[in-house]
Amino acid sequence: MPEKSYEARLAEFEARINRGEKIEPGDWMPDEYRKNLIRMISQHAHSEIVGQLPEGKWIPHAPGFRRKLTLIAKVQDEAGHGQLLYRAAETLGKSREEMMEELLTGKAKYSNVFNYPTPTWADVGIIGWLVDTAAVINQTMLAQSSYGPYARAMKRICYEESFHIKQGYDAVVALAKGTPEQRAMVQDAINRWWYPTLMMSGPPDALSVHSQLALRWKIKTKSNEQVRQEFVDHIVPQVRALGFDVPDPDCVYDESTSHYRYTQPDWEELRRVVNGDGPCNAERLAARRKAHEEGRWVREALAVKHKKQREVAAA
Amino acid sequence: MSLTIPSPIPLEHFKRFILSMADDELVLGHRDSEWTGHAPILEEDIAFSNIAQDEIGHALVWYTMYEELGGPSPDEMGFLREWNDFLCCHFVTYPRGDFAYTVVRQYLYDVAEQVRLRALLSSSVEALRSVAEKLIREESYHLLHSQSLVERLGDATPESHDRMQRAVTEAFPQALGIFEELEGESSLIESGVFVGNTALKSDWLKEVVPVLRKASLHVPVQLDAENVRVLAAADEGGRRGRHLEHLKQLVEDMQQVYRLAPQSQW
Amino acid sequence: MNQQDQPRAATESSVERTAEVWKALKEVRDPEIPVLSLVDLNIVRSVEVTEGCVKVEMVPTFAGCPALNIMRDEVVSKLRSLGFEHVEVEFTLHRRWSTDDLSEEALEKLRTFGIAPPVHLMSPEAGSHLERLQRAVAQPVLCPFCGSTETKLDAFFGSTLCKQLYFCTSCQQSFDRFKPV
């Protein structure tokens, strides 16, 4: 059979995507598609791993058996999601070690939201409720992604994340029913997390370099703006129903559009935080590096042992 | 809910026995959870988070039984009790150390728990039998995991061997403290609640010594004929509520938020 | 939500009322394994119906299962919608829960969902639980996506207490396997 031209392959590839077929690991794909996916999936994986830290800080202090168990389970899920996503990225030809290296040297990016501090217990509830709601809206969209392994990983992650939302909400409701101090703790956390959460879905598409290609190849199926609007419409009534305020006086329901209006976050802040200059970037990476360095001997030993066992088996 | 135990069993001693198991599980589970987000590889991060939940879940089972015997609720026991009222052994209270110490501690503890639960499968108290039947199923996973880590890290590289050996030297005498005699233990043995700590320790030694040795790790014991003679002093005191500062710090951390509003929901 | 179901409770027999409760509980999905209901998973063990009140006893799969409060909430709201004013959920922590008791149908549902079902632990030659578990863990696991046996254990402990993580080298897909317990 004669070699097909790049154009012919690309046309076939795009036709498959437009028919709603999934692209699988062994299939032909344009380099740009592969690169875009590796970038997105590895960023997502890094976000899960770094995302363990802000909440993980509260594991030793979680109040009561149920909260303690739930929080450990949740932070564990994040490690599990990281593991799953690194696996999905590996199917595209990049090793976990390479990706880890990029994270630890500050070369790779990850979600802005994990670079903010978690000074009170209420932050745990708010992350589960607000941040994970925003994450699920994004991930539900990604579960439609054209790349099979990513879409399937997302489907599973979505189930687990919706469980996180319930737990986060449950923790917030407990505080909402509690003492005035407990309620104040929640409001303070909402105030601090509101804008960082809005930023999570990414800059307006006009400012996003990667968005257009990702949309064209159905790596993602909705724009950043659509995802953000969906989040706002979903969460604002919930926040108000519990008697808390959204820290944005201009956040009102617009009858003409059937959407809530909201004040745009500071996009310059997002750029800074994503590029390494947020309130906790240094602290987060230092914690990851420490774990990585201190665990080096374990990884080496396991690799050596694995090799020895294989030699024995082969002999 | 209430639980009654057959009358010849001294209730107070029985309750202390339950509590000593509950406190061991909670404190070790707390220590294990300190690896969540910080383990050497993702798979171990997940593993220790999982083990932590299991151990804390087991603590909850024992505290629930304690409540059914007329004690306070599990949350009150874990989150409002004074640190010197805990009855855990010193072993579980030590800081997590490096990963080698964590692995060795987990392995030594897993075998002890396995041996203990196996013995409880034939306890005279039905409630203990049924708890043991449930927990042993979960616990067996821990043992398979920690034992395979001991076997792999014990002699893989010079560094891993050094670290594991240091961990065994440190942890072995501490682990012997798991089997510190309980108050009123003889009455618990007589009434068939369990076989007693001396018997458990001997079963434990028979299992851990060969595994550690096979992993090229030196253990301070002497084998004469069928008997294992221990050449180290056990680190005891915990079962009588005599604790080290590590536990004080741990309990303070654990209760920090709960105590902000002890009457409130969290 | 809380509306009383008029004279129904008085006119029907308690056996029928109880059957209604079981039917409703079959619709409450496990929060972490949404293809199976709490009844499929043998989590619900008993139902007690007295005038306007219902009490449900549940046995968690794993003692440390973090999903218990969510299960409780879902059971309560489901049974309130049947007209029960007071719903009590009791977790019995000490009772044995084993994957050996799952029905063929439940196993099939897991497989369809992409979770490899647990193997049976009990075997004629029995032995201690640990020995049976060792044998079970050593058995090959079929990929629920492509059916290949070219799979490997990726993580001895999975994302939830009840699962382990595998990777299929044939179709390059990560998948969960329900832990045999």
Added chain:
Amino acid sequence: MDTQWETYEVFHQSRRGDAHVHVGSVHAPDPQMALQLARDQFARRLSCTSLWVVRTSDITATDYQDPDFFAQVTDKSYRDPKAFDAPDKLHSE
């Protein structure tokens, strides 16, 4: 039920000689386990002399939607003790 576990209806007797009364049901793999569950769950609080468990699927019941089933062909009021105006005590005070 489509699992191999089935529900069993539980009937409880609180004193010898009393009727067994339906108190609830349990989900179990076999009748022996059902009895154990029933004991733990229903005999724990109530005093109990005997328990029955019956596979739910083995119960055949009449239909509430079919009142005709109980339509009386002939007047049987004479069989109902309330039909007789007999005083509880023959000699009051």
